[in-house]
Amino acid sequence: MSKFIDRPRYTCALGGALATLRAIPRAIPIVHASAGCGHNLHNANNPGGGYVGGGYCGGLSLPSSNVVERDIVFGGEDRLREQITTSLEVMDGDVYLVLTGCMVEMIGDDLDAVVTEFLGAEKPVIAVHTPSFRGNSFTGYELVLSALAKKYVAKQAVKEPLSVNVLGIVPVQDVFWEGNLKELKRLLERLGLRVNTLFGEGEGLESIRKAGAASLNIVVSDIYGLETARVFEQVHDIPYITTGFPIGADETADFLRTVAQALSIDPSVTEAVIASEKSVYYGYLERLADIYNDIDLQRYAVVVADANYAPGAAKFLSDELGWLPELVVITDPVDENQKETLLKRFDGYESGLTPAVFFDTDASAVRKYLSKIWPANRNDRYYDSFSPAVILGSVFERELAAEFGYPLLTVSYPVTNRIVLNRAYAGFSGALSLTEDLLGLLVAGR
Amino acid sequence: MNYLEAKSAPAREDRLKANIAYGGTCADIKSCLKSGCFKSGGGCLNLAGRRFSQTQGCQFTLSLAILNTLRNAVVVMHSPVGCGACSISNVGVNKSFKQLRDPKAEGVIWLSTNLDEADVISGGERKLREAVLFADKEFRPETIIVANGCVPSLIGDDIDAVLGQLQEQTAATLVPIHCEGFKTKVMATAYDAVYHGILKKYVRKPDRLEKIWEPDIEKLKEQYRISRNVNVLNVGSMSRADELELQRLLNAIGLNVTFIPCYAEPEDFEYALETSLNVSICGTHDDYFVEHLKETYSIPFLIDTIPIGRRNTDRWLLKIAEHFGLEKEARRLIDYENEQLDKSLEPFRKNLRGKRVFISGGEVRILATAEILQDLGMEVVGFKAHHFDEFIEPMFDALEDIDDVVFDVATNQPFEQANLIHRIKPDIYITHTGGNNISAKHGLPILPLFGPSYNYLGYSGVYEVARRLNRVARNGQFNKKLSQNTKLPYKAAWYEKDPFTYIKQQDAVEQTEV
16 A cells, blocks of 8 residues: 655656657657646656656657547547547657556556557557556556567567676666666676667667567666566566666676676676776776875765665765765665565675665655664764765755755756766766766865 | 636636637737637637647646745645656756745645555545645645645545545645646646635635724825735746836836735735735736636736736836826836837847747737837747637737737647748747757757746846847857757658648547448
């Protein structure tokens, strides 16, 4: 039984579906919903995703049936049929995905039946049921990719060896999705793999069409992309592995080793790649030896982020940056099994630290957890305060940051106070960017 | 007009016979107005729709544009988790805008009742109760506003009853806003939906101490004070600079100004009753509110033009002045302001003269802005209006040679815009926010039609718009390069078709004869 949410850090299934399609140029969504759904969701995805924009067919160009009361009373199927027909006339795409909003699902419009009528269309038309009440943005990502896996990805009996797909990085919800995918692709290619990230630089509908040729799906998440991976396993007979979302040298090296093992790649190759990456990485970090120690750039940290970033960032802060991430709040709705899996990611830090980890979807909760884990000053003359500290969170943490005077780096959706283009936080290069941005906050006044 | 007994405000396609799909020229629009399309018994245009449509916004999202500005308020979206997610877009800016009115103001706080599949079957009232009680205890706001979405409306949640019961348990005033998106195709019904809630819950005589005895002179002073008060009904797209300019002008003829509803506190609506005139700056926004205030509290109102452009500002000021018998003062001010402004526009006229401009956005605002363009010697070559109703009528007076200019009525619908721009090939595009993902790829310099951090209104607004147009026109490289390297998502064949191909007079889907 779900509860209300104080400032949700995601939109709905339809929003996630639109965000995912935003990442696939020439895939045209046709929204069968009230007139406001697409508009509202674009105005959440765009600013929350670091101004990701509408893409090829996004924003207010989204074809939408804009059903009104009369359609709800008499049924919206005629209107939908008309809208699909005209969308095929006007919109220049290579595949059309009909997505549903709440109202048309509640009145029982038969989406699948209407879409079947377009079997003979020049370009494929695919139905995806995405009502808001069915789940959040992450659900929408799974629904769209699962539908594409079932109905669009070409069946391929013989798999290409050393060819992999990357799942689990959700466009827009991961504000740095495109940079992250690019970095992971770069690293995996160094292992000699052929890498398909489905979207991002150099990918497109053709990549998705060919995703059935992969011999392994790598899900870079404990939570997201698993549903899609299962569909690929059933429909295309592609096995999958899950890994953490790697930030920094340690986690990325582990990530590469896990993948290499699953594909039986010669460990000496993997270790050589890791060594060369680490040498570049520490070549840069070495620059900080002075300033980090000259002015004591160690900080306490609060991490408020989704199920990918929270474990990845906390581990990086603790074991590589040498910070003290005492409080972690994971902001997605997760079930007990998922909690257990995620909690394991906070075990066994090399630093010996154990962050206090909470699961909460409410924006106002973070402050309460902070006062729970760190005793308040009860007028003591000597008080070991939680400072200096930095918050890694979303823009919703701005108030908390201002209250305590902590610098805030927004890394998790919504990120409305930054422009994000090709920046990454994953992998080796990503960790360098994260270090730049974090320590950059601390020297900004110098 | 009195709809306050009803649960919600009526849709504008019914109340005002407003239209959202029309293609023609300004002359056609004028003749529609003359032939009584919007008068009772008319309504010949209000059923029009499109065979192909793009997402356009709903009254829920537009309601939030106002509700999110109210100070000391928490908004509860009673809906599945996606509705109202667009509030993310003003989480930062609204805080700073509120703080321009009150430095201690908080940012935008909202809750979603996050209705899921189980709630769709068993109802969402439990979650609404929990959310309201949480908001009251956690944030201690002056008011909690519940915006009702499509889903609870369809499953039959009675939010008025729930809030009625909860009111005794909460410190905050609870306000239901019935703004279900599917109830209207005219997004601007949102203004009525919000005002409906405000009228029912915030507007009441202020609780002033009654004095047992008061000297006559004090009473007279109080009466005089009220006789010089006007409320100016602001809109979320206005800036503080706009307000200060209007305040300056009205102060100059001896009037005091209160701005409601945007960025106001709930209590402000009580003191706003101590006024002599409600002044709308835009008929699209306020007629529902001011009509009800007139009916219930006998406060007269003025809905005429929007003070954008010199003539419109002159006219707006004069109309207000007439109400108070201050025409002489107003004329003096108008002459003085015009003289100063006219001179200062000269250098911009030199650069901008002859440039062709297409404008899109709200019906009243685009026509008013066109006046500035004509004042600068620019040529207006096309309009696209969100919708079209009777309030457009006075807006044509300030324009010259406008009859042949194309007029598209479309809430967003960038595909029609793309077709028109392709045909008309303007030099500059002035447009509403939201669709610039498409507009930019036309490669034109763009000036936003409004902006809550810029001045557009009054005399200073004319200068600011001119100054910014001049700047925007000087370098359009960003959009130009974008257009050369990106593609619009429309088929080539679309540009060959008539831009109004998909408009249908009757928006019911044509059924095949059985």
